[in-house]
Amino acid sequence: MTIEVAVIGSGLSAIGAIKALQKLGIKPTVLDCGETLDLERSNLADALSAKDPGEWTEQERKALSQNFTVDKGDPIPKKLLFGSDYFYGKSRSDAPVEGKGSLPPFSYALGGFSVGWGAASLPPQECDVNDWPIKVDEINKYCEIAIADLPYSARVDGLSLNFEILQSEPQALHLNEAERMILDRLNKSSILEKDKLVFGQSRLLVRPETTDKFVGCKYCGQCMSGCVYKSIYKASDDILLLSNSGAIDYKPGCLVHEITETGDRVGVKFLDADGRENISEFDRVFLAAGAVNSTRIVLNSLKIFDRKVKLRARGGYVMPVFSFRKLPIDWPNCNTQPGIFLEFKGGWLKHWVHVQISTANELLFQKLGIQPGASGFVARLKKFMVEHVMLMFVNLHSDYAGHYELWLTQSAGKSNTNCLHSRHYKSGSHLLIFTLSVFRLLKICWKIGCLPIIPFAKNNSGSYHVGSSLPMKAEVGDNLETDELGRVSAWRRVHIADTSTFPSLPGTTIGLLATANAMRIVEKIRW
Ligand SMILES: Cc1cc2nc3c(=O)[nH]c(=O)nc-3n(C[C@H](O)[C@H](O)[C@H](O)COP(=O)(O)OP(=O)(O)OC[C@H]3O[C@@H](n4cnc5c(N)ncnc54)[C@H](O)[C@@H]3O)c2cc1C
Ligand code: SF4
Numbered sequence: 001m002t003i004e005v006a007v008i009g010s011g012l013s014a015i016g017a018i019k020a021l022q023k024l025g026i027k028p029t030v031l032d033c034g035e036t037l038d039l040e041r042s043n044l045a046d047a048l049s050a051k052d053p054g055e056w057t058e059q060e061r062k063a064l065s066q067n068f069t070v071d072k073g074d075p076i077p078k079k080l081l082f083g084s085d086y087f088y089g090k091s092r093s094d095a096p097v098e099g100k101g102s103l104p105p106f107s108y109a110l111g112g113f114s115v116g117w118g119a120a121s122l123p124p125q126e127c128d129v130n131d132w133p134i135k136v137d138e139i140n141k142y143c144e145i146a147i148a149d150l151p152y153s154a155r156v157d158g159l160s161l162n163f164e165i166l167q168s169e170p171q172a173l174h175l176n177e178a179e180r181m182i183l184d185r186l187n188k189s190s191i192l193e194k195d196k197l198v199f200g201q202s203r204l205l206v207r208p209e210t211t212d213k214f215v216g217c218k219y220c221g222q223c224m225s226g227c228v229y230k231s232i233y234k235a236s237d238d239i240l241l242l243s244n245s246g247a248i249d250y251k252p253g254c255l256v257h258e259i260t261e262t263g264d265r266v267g268v269k270f271l272d273a274d275g276r277e278n279i280s281e282f283d284r285v286f287l288a289a290g291a292v293n294s295t296r297i298v299l300n301s302l303k304i305f306d307r308k309v310k311l312r313a314r315g316g317y318v319m320p321v322f323s324f325r326k327l328p329i330d331w332p333n334c335n336t337q338p339g340i341f342l343e344f345k346g347g348w349l350k351h352w353v354h355v356q357i358s359t360a361n362e363l364l365f366q367k368l369g370i371q372p373g374a375s376g377f378v379a380r381l382k383k384f385m386v387e388h389v390m391l392m393f394v395n396l397h398s399d400y401a402g403h404y405e406l407w408l409t410q411s412a413g414k415s416n417t418n419c420l421h422s423r424h425y426k427s428g429s430h431l432l433i434f435t436l437s438v439f440r441l442l443k444i445c446w447k448i449g450c451l452p453i454i455p456f457a458k459n460n461s462g463s464y465h466v467g468s469s470l471p472m473k474a475e476v477g478d479n480l481e482t483d484e485l486g487r488v489s490a491w492r493r494v495h496i497a498d499t500s501t502f503p504s505l506p507g508t509t510i511g512l513l514a515t516a517n518a519m520r521i522v523e524k525i526r527w
Contacts, residue, residue, distance in 0.1 A: 003527070006031055006268055006282045007248075008256050008297075011112025012511045013288035013498035015235040016146060016518030021286075022247055024527065029282070030239065031270060033108035034252025037115075041082040049228040053220035053332070061332070065225035070366045075458045076318055077363050081116045081226040094255060094271055095296070096411075099422035104311055104404045105464045106292035110252060111236025113290070113464060114511065118337060119205040119232050120356060121152070121512040122163050128351050128397055128506035133474035133484055134520070140166065142516035142523075151207035151214070151233050158192045159200030159341055163508075171208045172201055173217055178327035178359040179339035182390065185448035186342070197444070199342040202356065205233035205512070206337065221332030224363045232337075254278075257416035259285060259301045261491045271416060284493045284525075287486075288518060291500040292406070295469040296420045298500075299408040302479070302490055305418070308405045309480060314465035314505045315401025315427060317434065319392040320453045321445055326387045329360050336361035338393065343508070344440055351397035353437050354508045358391045392441065392452070393460075398468065398505040400433040402426040406469060430459075465510050467499030486521050495521050 003026055007014050010032040021028050036042070044063060048056055056064075069078040069085075078085060087109035091097040097106075107113045123143045126136045144166040154165045155172040175183065186192075186199050210216040215229040223232065230237055243250035253273030260267045266285045272278050287294050295309060338356035345352045368382045404422050411417045427433070434457075441452050473481045476489055486495040497518040499510055506513070 003284070004282045005029070005284050005286070006266075006280070007286045007288060007497075008032070008268070009112060009288035009290065009498070010034060010110050010235060010239045010250070011107065011288060011290060011498070011514075012114050012235050013290075013514040013518045014112075014286070015238050016515035017286040017288060017497045017522050018239075018242065018248060019149065020519040020522035022242075024522070027246075027248060028286075029249045029251060029280070030243075031251050031254040031256055031268060031280075032110060033255055034110040034250075035086055035108045036110050037081060037084055037086060041084055045082050045226065045228045049215075049230070053218055056220075061222070064222055064228070065362045065366070067225065067363060067366060070363065076460060077367060079116050079118070079224060083225070087111075087113060087115045094275065094416050095257070096417060096419045097422065098419055099424070101424040104292050104313070104406070104422050104424075104466050106290050109236070110239060111234045114233070114235040116226070117464075117511060118356075119511075120338070120341070120509045121147075121203055121205050122341070122354070122508040123166055124506050124508065124513055125162060125352060127345065128508065129504070131503045133472055133503075138520070139513065139516060140164065142520045143512055145519060146512060146515045150205050151231070152203070153201075153206045153208045154203045155201045157200035158187070158198050159203070159343070161192070161194040161198045162343065163198070163203070165203075173204070173206060173208045173335050174219070175201060175339045176328075176330040176334035176359060178329070178390070179357070181325075181327065182323075182357060182359075182448065183340055186340075189447040191444060191447055196346045197342075197344040199340060202338050202341045204337055206335070207231045207233075217335055219333050219335055221334055221336050221362060223336040224361050255416070256289065256297060257300055259287070259297060259491075259494055261493055264493070266493050277414075284495070286495050286497045286518070286522070288497045290498055291467040291469055292420070294496055294498055294500045295406055296408065298470060298480070298488060298496065300415060300418055302488070304480070305408055305410045308407045309469050311404040311406050311422075311466050312398040312468035312505055313401050313403055313463040314398055314507055314510070315396035315430070315433075315463060316394050316460040316507070317457050318460060319394060319438070319441060319457045321390050321392055322451045322453055323388050323390060324449045324451075327359055327390060329387060331360050331362070331365070342392075342444070344444070348436055349433070349440075351399060352507055353440070354395040354506075355441070356393040356395070358393065360386045364391070389453075390450075394437060394441070395507045396433060396437070397507040400427060400429060400507070401463065402430070404466070465499075465505055467502040467505050467510065470496055470500045471503045472501040473503070485524060495525070497521050
């Protein structure tokens with residue numbers, strides 16, 4: 001008998017569920033909004049991918065990395081894909097969202113947020129998931145399975161004291177000269193201490209070497225704007241491969257808004273690309289529409305209106321750090337993702353604080369308005385800054401961060417037009433955690449001949465890591481809590497497979513965790 005299974009979404013969570021279903025011999029139908037990059041940008045990326053970076057013209061490079069959020073003067077520029085922000089979802093008439101302050105992040109893209117993400121991937125640690133009903137060893141087992149099938153850049157170094165590599169023969173990207181210098185200074189400072197302060201080369205889902213099927217990093221200096229060579233992992237690349245090989249039945253243009261479970265069957269209501277109402281039935285459904293949209297679909301399906309649901313977020317800030325010694329600039333012949341991870345905890349900081357260290361990249365050049373070949377005092381001053389400043393992206397566990405409140409109100413029209421409302425709340429302990437972490441950074445930086453420029457630190461209020469709205473519990477009490485298989489009490493055959501079921505969010509990374517957890521759910525089901 002063929003089992004009919006649907007996966008809703010095509011992001012990192014969906015891909016975990018899809019790959020685990022594939023192992024069971026199940027070909028799922030993937031219902032996805034599946035928005036894609038516009039044709040002009042897509043053609044430009046394709047054309048540039050056929051050449052080596054050295055053959056690109058200055059104009060082509062500029063077109064690739066244009067970022068309107070830099071020009072708008074946003075304190076922290078948004079990451080875009082070849083100049084487009086299409087993968088950041090917006091309120092739409094067939095799925096309205098309203099909010100006070102920043103809206104929580106959601107995506108309607110093919111591949112979800114993974115099309116523009118940073119690809120930073122660390123396995124979780126016990127202290128960061130101790131409120132989860134699942135043991136960290138079990139989660140890590142699935143992280144290992146997920147990584148085995150993904151491109152990964154990792155090196156055995158100080159970071160491995162706490163963060164296992166989970167791959168037998170890891171390969172790593174080449175760091176640029178400034179990153180090598182900073183790592184060298186960190187190594188010589190004797191501050192490495194298991195369980196308290198570890199650092200090393202960043203762990204990224206990026207292909208370091210070219211294989212017969214895929215292109216490895218070509219060190220083109222454009223990571224912050226999108227990789228034309230597809231060396232940075234995106235769920236969309238996998239979805240398209242699986243769809244072309246016939247392993248999944250991919251249906252883009254579907255906006256799912258309601259799920260009903262009757263007996264052994266699950267009905268999924270969605271609007272198709274022409275806005276027509278459809279309903280399809282399956283034996284089982286995996287809901288991986290991202291934390292915000294999965295919460296919306298659950299509230300809508302269960303007709304839970306006006307109830308406030310807490311959506312947790314990861315917190316953080318960006319700290320510019322002045323280096324007394326000059327940092328050499330290799331750009332554009334380098335990888336511009338953060339090259340170094342620094343993790344610390346201890347004392348009042350019960351969770352790891354995750355710091356990504358970045359040296360000069362294309363966004364910084366744009367932000368400072370540096371023109372190649374420019375001369376004069378201002379140009380020299382800007383060049384001096386780039387040669388002496390690195391950026392530390394400090395990421396905090398959701399216990400230390402603010403959160404959103406989400407609630408759905410019923411409209412007079414069709415059920416998909418019910419409005420999702422949101423309100424953002426800052427964390428009460430924000431100042432304390434900021435002070436504690438900055439104090440630790442000051443001590444670390446001093447040891448390596450650097451100084452955080454604290455007045456220029458920018459709070460990263462719009463965190464892209466959200467979840468925990470339908471938290472997984474060992475014993476489900478509330479009707480919006482989920483069991484270890486991602487099921488709310490009203491459903492037995494619908495599994496919520498994204499970050500909405502994470503009881504809390506580690507400050508380290510959550511994308512890999514989302515893939516691994518979805519794989520775990522599929523494997524644990526008694527089919
Ligand atoms: C700029 C940026 C950088 C990031 N960097 C990192 C990083 O370095 N490391 C890390 O771990 N995490 C990072 N993240 C976070 C990470 O990308 C997300 O946590 C992760 O991608 C979420 O995956 P998901 O599959 O759960 O959801 P999403 O990526 O939101 O995917 C949702 C999917 O569901 C579909 N969908 C949505 N609503 C519907 C609907 N109603 N009907 C049908 N389909 C629907 C969408 O089309 C999409 O395919 C970053 C995020 C951003 C934005
Ligand atoms: S440097 Fe970045 S954008 Fe360029 S090929 Fe490597 S991973 Fe891709």
